[in-house]
Amino acid sequence: MLYKLHSSNGLFDKLSPVEFKDFSSFGKLEKDLEELIAKSILDILFEDYSLMPIFQERSYQAEADIYALNEKGELIIFELKRGNAGEDAVNQALRYAQNAGQWSYSKLKNKYKQYSESDIELTRAHRDAFDLEHALSPKDINNKQHLIIIGSAADDSLITAVDYWKRQGVSIEFLPYRIYEIGEEQYFEFFALPYDRHKNPGDIKGVIFDTNRSWDENSIWYMIENNRVAAFGEAKRFVEYLYPGDINRSESIGSLFLNLPKYTLYLTCGRNS
Template sequence: MLFYLDDSNKKQLNSVKRINLASINWREKDLEDLIAHNISKIVSESSLMTIFQERKGKEEPDIMALDRSGSLYLFELKRWKSDKENLLQVLRYGQIFGQSDYNVLNDLYNKHGKKGKELIDDHKEYFNLGKDEEIRKEDFNKKQHFLIITDGTDTETRQAINYWKTTGLWIDAIIYRVYETLNGGKLIEFNTYSPEEDVIEFEEGCYILNTNTKNTQEDDKDMIQNKKAAAYYDPWKTKINKIQKGDKVFLYRNATGIVAMGKGSGIVKKKNYHNLHTEVNEEYYTELEEFMILKTPLKPDEIKQITGVNYRFMSTMFGVGQENGNKIWEYIIKNSI
């Protein structure tokens, strides 16, 4: 997440406006070309050599690449957030190309515009392999790695990725974010998905925040009365930094359900927890605009029915994705609950 630094007010964070590629007339092909030409800057595990890009009308991955050991990387790119169909698609490519031998890869390499070139020679040159590091033709494509590159991931995709990882399949999602600066400049940020990280690191602007009634009723009451989203102490309080202007936030009360909702103001503030001088800046909060208290709490089973996802409400704050967040928001508005 990006913020502006304000020299006139060094205690304030202002969010950089988040946009998407479609809004600036970028096509999926533009994103594909960008990644193909900068692949080693985006995939941190190792430098990669692009050997092939998708041909229109063909059942092929957007990008194929090799690492220095000859392992094959298959990429599926989307301008929008991923879903389970993207995952199935990239696995389908693994089924098609996972058994391809060197000759097939060399043929694809030549179709990618390297006519007359020998893949094994260019691979050696690209990775500057010494005599003792050279690989044989039969060493190519012994392993496959699957990568989805997209503007956000949904819960089902994350769960599927985690499942396939437990089976030994090397699969991940790389999340990108596009931002616009005050002077109209464009920024793009890439983050590699990791199940060890909190899932909201890569979520799309819709969050469920626990009001902390398990510890005290005062925090719940404070959030409702002061129309804000808050979290307390490290590492939980810093989760509030994820909420950008316009992001939808649902306040969830333990054993009850969603009791209120609003939209982020884009400004994160700090204060002493319960105004105690010994608890300096242990509360991070952001005021919520378009704040609404629900007449009837939206229960967990109703949330599951609306979204199709059985969320676990154990975390301080977690992302539900833009699509499901919009479903919850619209359901509440439509039914005036």
């Protein structure tokens, strides 16, 4: 929820909630919400849990709105509701999930080919999307399914229905969204799994990352050649202090200087710390 800060005598002393809206408030279609989510799930909305979209619904077909794969090859099924939808939307989504759980790798591969308009093999595209060292085996694709309902934060009946199925052991989540209109601009608020945690863009910091040179002179070349930041042995935990966007302007010989969007953070126990 967004709150406006009020102040008096130079001190913040009061909060008032800001009215929020949904896609239907602006006359937008559910398809508009679908396109927005599909274009943003790999890099923007799911910062700690990136997803690879592989298929979107077709007109007049009994399909969910978006199908995606996570890093493990598990199928994530999205059902989107622009405004209040109620519990029937969940029942519909459960039928889609049951159907998709029976899809073979060959069927998913054909759906991805149609969606991407590319001849790249699905397992290879998945490897590239998540920067994996090795591609998954086809048998590892779609061996588990998860259902995500995205809808208005004000849709209480939809939230209640999702909570019921969660208590029954179904892998289902409700992710609310809100739209705020401030001045003449609109802002989209989204609550990503595993919880609403987003790094503040204002918190970018400088980074000096030690190359482990005193222990292994070749470690710096391992990082540069593989386009990775690597921490070895007991020091591997230090990678968790780095975030995309962090920068460094130093020039010390013993350290690696990074503009992190070019690098993949990578942990290994293969060498001395």
